[in-house]
Amino acid sequence: MNVEIFVTDKAGLQKFYEAIIARNETWAPVEKFGKFDFKRVSSLGECDPDSPIATTRSAKPLFFPRSAKIMKYTADSTGTRVKETDEDPFTAKRVILGMKHCDARSLQVLDKVYNWDYIDNDYQKRRQNTVVISTRCDKAETHCFCTSLDYDVENLDAMDVLIVNGTEGKVHITARTEKGDAFLKENLDPASCILHPVSDEELKKQYQAFAASFRLKMNYKEINEKLSKIFDSPEFEDVSANCISCNTCAFVCPTCHCFKISDERVKDTGVRYKSYDSCNNGYFTLMAGGHNPRPVKYRRWRQRALHKFVYYKERFGENLCVGCGKCAVSCPVNISIFEVVNQVASNEVV
Amino acid sequence: MKKVTYFPGCSAHGTSEEFDMTVKMVMKSLDVQMEEIPDWNCCGATSAHSLSETLAYALPLRNLVLAEKLDNATMAIPCASCYQRLKVTKVHMDDNPELARKINSTVIDEGTYKGKVAVKSMLQYCYEDIGLEAIKSKVTKSLAGMKLACYYGCLLTRPKNITHFDSPEYPMSMDHIVEALGAKATEFDYKTECCGASFSISDTEVVINLSSQILEMARESGAHAIVVACPLCQSNLDMRQPDIEKHTGKKINLPIFYFTQLMALAFGMSQKDMMFNKHIVPVEGALANIGKIEPEPEKVKKPRKAVEAESEVE
Amino acid sequence: MARVGVFVCFCGANIADFVDVPKVVEEAKRIREVKFAIDYKYMCSDPGQQQIRDAITQYRLTSIVVAACSPRMHEKTFRKALSDAGMNPYLLEVANIREHSSWVHQKDKKAATEKASDLVRMAVAKSIANEQLHEISVPVTKRALVIGGGIAGIQAALDIADARIPVVLVEKSPSIGGKMAQLDETFPTLDCSQCILTPKMVDVASHPYIELIPYAEVLELEGFVGNYKAKIRKKASYVNFKTCTGCGTCWQKCPVKVPNEYNMGIDKRKAIYTPFPQAVPNKPVIDAAHCTMLTKGKCGICAKVCEKGSIDYKMQDEIIEREIGAVVVATGYDLWDPKPYEEYGVGRFKDIITSLEFERMVSANGPTNGVPVRPSDGKVPKNVVFIKCIGSRDEAKGIEYCSKICCMYTTKHTILLHHKVHDSHAYVFYMDIRAAGKGYEEFVKKAQVDTAATYLRGRVSKIYKKGDKLIVRGEDAQIGQVVEVVADLVVLATAVIPPKDNPDLARLLGVSYDKYGYMSEAHPKLRPVETAKAGIFLAGCTQAPKDIPDTVAQASACAAKVCGIFSGDTMKKDPMISTVNNEYCTGCQNCVKVCPYGAIVTEEVPMGHGSKEMRTVAKINEGVCQGCGSCVAVCRSMAISLAGFTDLQIINEIVSI
Amino acid sequence: MDYTKQIQEIASKLFAEGKIDVFVGYRLTGFDENQVPVLIRDQKDVSQLVFNDRSVFNLVNYLKYEHTRNKRVGLVVKGCDSRSLNLLLTESQVKRDKLYVVGIACEGVVDEQGNKMQNCMECVFPDAIVADEMLGTPHEVRKYKVNADIDELASKGLVDRRVYFEEVFENCIRCNACRHSCPLCYCAKCCIDQETATLYNGANTTSGAFHALMTWSLHLAGRCVDCRNCEKACPSHLPLHLLHKWNERVIYENFQEHLAGVHEGDRGAFYKYSMQDPDDFIM
Amino acid sequence: MEAVANNQLVSIEKPEIVAPPNWEPVIIGILCNWCSYAGSDLTGTSRIQYPPNIRIIRVPCSSRVDPWFLIKSLQTTADGVLVSGCHPGDCHYISGNYYARRRFLVTKKLLNFVGFHEDRIQFSWVSAAEGPKFAKVVAKVTEDIKKLGPLHLYKKENFEK
16 A cells, blocks of 8 residues: 655644644643643643653543543432433544554554444544544663564554654654544645655565564463463462552553443432443452452452453454553552563463 | 859859859869850849840840850859749740740840750759769868758749759758758758848848848757858848847847858868958857867657658567 | 331421421422421321321331431430331431521521421431341349448448349458548547448448458459459468458567558558458458568468468469459549648658548547657647648649548547547638538537637648747738747648559549549539449549548449349340441451440451451440440441441431532 | 662571561562562572662562461561551551561662652651661661641642642542552552442542542551652552641641651551640631 | 622632522531530520521531541532531540541641632531530631632532532
């Protein structure tokens, strides 16, 4: 496939960003309390979308908010009625700047589960109304290992628009999807660019040099195979010993998508919320009546590791982990999932 | 060598010159170096605390602040009144840092009050810091034969929660000191009664009345002289004695000594330096008793004891 | 689904005039859980209650809200109505729309009505979370423990035992009798103290329902009302009481002399002794601190002279355990040491004595054969000065309170002095004469006339010695002058203070005590006999200074309370108490720390179903818990809940306003 | 501050003597200089142990898991950690005779950027209070100082503080990492776990986060030892220490200079009282 | 922020929020059963009038009051909270109010620290005999809260007044 690449310079890119922010509801990595997270921005000064910044949390909250209203109801002696819910603030049209490849990739993974037996309309709406703009990664962080996983790392269709910082101060802007194409037509001033057709192969080639620079590498195939066989390995108990069950990994993970439902009632009106949950949480599998199939930490840990590396793949043909390393960065006790799955898989099944 | 900060107070330069003098002599012989507070000021007694609380605290506080510059742990004050003002100020300042900051701000030019110097009367210093043993060791000319009534006055040990020294009603520290010098302290119940010094000028009658009772009780206790540790006590009891004798028609003739004068005497120093000539009541009669040791009276049959703590075996 | 009935009361015009009652009913009907709502003129009347009873069955109601007066007024009434209709009475909630709305918002009917509706909605929300509660019954052990064998302990023990309830009477010293046994005569009747006390002492010793344990102290008390377990240490007496006949040879022959406590140290007793001739039990004990056989291993005379061979130098302290249901504390009082009165020369002048020393001197069986003498020279005093309020009412040196009995016994002492030394003269320095009591004022008046004692109102400022006399200087406030009295003897009426170890005992029993060390009653007016800990009662001076009649009255009151507890085999208790959910309890024991009643203990439970590993959790003792909820608020893991005031109930109220 | 060798020796000796079943210490992550807590169960693994100024995490936290429950545990504690251990001992969560505590006279630890942690600069008790064996030179007792951040924030106006904290609560995602990383949060049922009951604010809303953080900090008021495990754990990087240090300051100033975990048997300021407690804020 | 007319009430913590016309605050009063609840009953029996904004919740003792009752109240229905118990030394349960006092102080200061006006949470000791005092306390609290305007911090999103 040949794609059109707009080539411009730094000043042109700056203008492009300014135009986006001025015309759209724009989200970008913004520093808060010393770390970066996606925040609504109203001027370019607030953010720096030019270099790909590893945010603490992914862009997941924009599609799967930490807490979303499902419905609102009233209950009195005449009966219970569902009321109109307020407009979901996350379904508005918006643009996300500076999303890393892995984050963008995670949306593709999530799409599978959200389009599976139940179609989550809110999610679909949020996806459709969002334009994702990524800047090409140029540096592997300590915990990055996206290149070792099974999907095509050179797949560049996860984002709608890709921006690549080329040589000699040149900047390449490419639309990767139809949505992206339309977006560029709307927001990019063609006068500031040179149109330059380039083959997809060429783009991918540029990428390979960068991929070679990764320090963390694993043999995904082998690990996937081994993990699927060692459900009963005592090794899980060992590797999870220093985990403190804090849920942080799941909450920062771009692909974790478990949730819980809670009701809050004041007087005669109530709201039903859907909020994040995590399989590391001791209550996660607690059933009415008190039975809990995963009462101890290592079983929950095993569930998380296997779900990431085995189960999702079995069901959807894709690995759930995108290798972004966010969980290892945020882990209060510095546990790395990369290290752990390698360790578990390196032990022979007894 | 010990070092102590010295706050002489105004009377040391006037009525109680002999106190100041003998203190310095005695301390020298006891190997104590006294450092006078540079540029000290009036302690404010008694006019300041009847007029303004701030002034009453600020005057002594300035002295306390200056004293801290000398870097001695303790300051000793011969005058009971000065001692009282400085001690009260110290205790209140240490208890209430907020107040201390406030008062300190009025004399802030001199420095910040830290509360690190202990305030003691000269008597307390001799008794606690120097100690009876050290005093005893310096005695060359025992005062044996002399019977002395120790008079503390109203301020040295009171109020108890300020001074924390000796009994407020029946103190014994000076008694122990004079006994260390070889003299005999008489049982004297009026040792902390008021001598009326505040009315010294304004209502002499009161003074005559109160002081005469003290002198009479001292006489009755068999004392040859009275020992004091306060310039006001001394001047009152000494100066008023002729008036009192005239008023009551009874001869009293009790010289009033500073305890440091007697210490100097017992340490064998020259009588000339002790300025006995400043005394109104002549001292010679009393001093003549030194060396005249009475035979111990035969023991009277022991009266039955009210409480016997120890058990005894028959 | 909850089905709530709401009953709104007019309270005649009390509510209806200021609150739109029909509107309140209408609002209540809009609530989802309310299935029935009605108003009535007087809900508390029988027809009103009948409406509730009828609606319960007719509408299958699961909880009831009555909007009427304060629950402190009629909660019990309506609970009874629920009970009568076969409903658990604790499913009731009362919305206080009278005291909290109609009576306090009389100028604004609209606001009062809105508020009343809110209060009803809150009560409905709370009642939904109400649970069925059942009165708790606690079994009781019918045996009482009396601590202290003074007149208070003796009276309480006798009264309880007379109701055929077994009593364990523990006395610290070798004999019962206490302070009263040291008194010569008692005011205001001048009865001989020994004459009225000793028969009671003998009764105690011979009573079939009283177990007397002298020379012993309570070490531990655990459990709760009706179910205490006491550990008592019986000190070694070195004399076998079973064989000893009390013949007295041993103490006549004993060579060791010790100051006699009974006579305030005025004379001596032996190292083997009975405290006084009429002691009960009248068996000697060996004072281990002074006996040379026990301290140095030399002597052994008493063992040699004892024909019965009752002396056993190897005897050890013995620990006795008793199960009991209630405790009467009657530890009595001590006298304040007047040492801080340095201006009086206390300690220096031998002829200043305390009242109890004087009492012993004038006592017929006292050390001086009933004649007061000067300790310094043994002469009989002529001029005696009595000074009252020594330590009492004196914040600076002593304690703030009035010791209550000093005025009366000083008056008695002037009489006794007058009787014993006819040509004597008494001077009394006093602050006030407090003679409130039957016959007391008359007693004082008569004494003043009979003895011609000089009463001087004012404080003594100084005592000094002149020759062999003491000069007492004080103010006579009535003439506004300083007076000096020449005295042969000065008697100080020292303050009554609690025994030194009262706080220790109070802690051991789990009873609170005040800043002086007196044990605290549950309520100063309405529960003066009980302590805050159920089943522990106070008699006599252990609670506050008292004279003998008051002490005896309080002791009998204790007996009545104890008998009340023991009137059935079980006790009924309000079910609004805390419970622990073992699953959530972490065993941190914060609740144990804050519980004012010691109602929380710990227990071991399995870690999980069938697990062998054990963990510690808190356990509420139903018998002791009073339902304050302190433990609930400090329980971070929310394992404790207080029936009637659960988190859910309170939150339901908050969110439904 | 590097006690790697000493700790390896101690652990090795303890295993050799059969005194412990598990040793809780630190090892390197293998990726960078940061460290992972490690539970050593065998003498052959003690060579993994390290200890230096990157040994940040408060290991007392591990005493609440099944891996150490009812086992004989060897443990490395710094000053702040030992205070939390003291509280756990007081609250009967661990038994002293089952522990072998290696106390550190701590010189302060550093954050990921290598800067000394703020709490270490303000530390009052750098030396382990509870220890069977001490490493390092003991420090003199330091004076309690009010945290500078607290001072700055407290001196701001009400509205400014509200704006600041609104941001905090808005950014909280209620992952409860704070409560799980806190050694003093050992409740089986935690009041801020959303599952306990919807009654207690179940949803991950700002309002729910406000409730959770308030309640949580009040449960730690008078107990928090300022080890900052929670703050390090927070993926949103919320300044959680502000809440704790504020409470600590209020408690220190009002309740007889109370500091948490300093004395054995002291459960914290809310589990005792004094007649002298301030009463002027009550009408 | 829009200019607000002088006579309009704004929330003290969020000045951008303006009180609706005829706004009346809701105050939750948590009273201990033995002193303050009895005292409030006495206010009623004495017919002493006070503002009708307070809604009273009965608890056995001030020590039963968990700080999060106050937090929950402010989050949902209340503009202000009053907690009242027995005077120090008078607690029916001996020492409950001493423990409560400590918690209250810290809770009040903490909420103030994160942006609530300190008058939003108030405490009082009202004995069973202090009917007039209870009325005065309620009047004062009501007046204070009225001055502060409506509370909109961390309100439950479904709560509408």
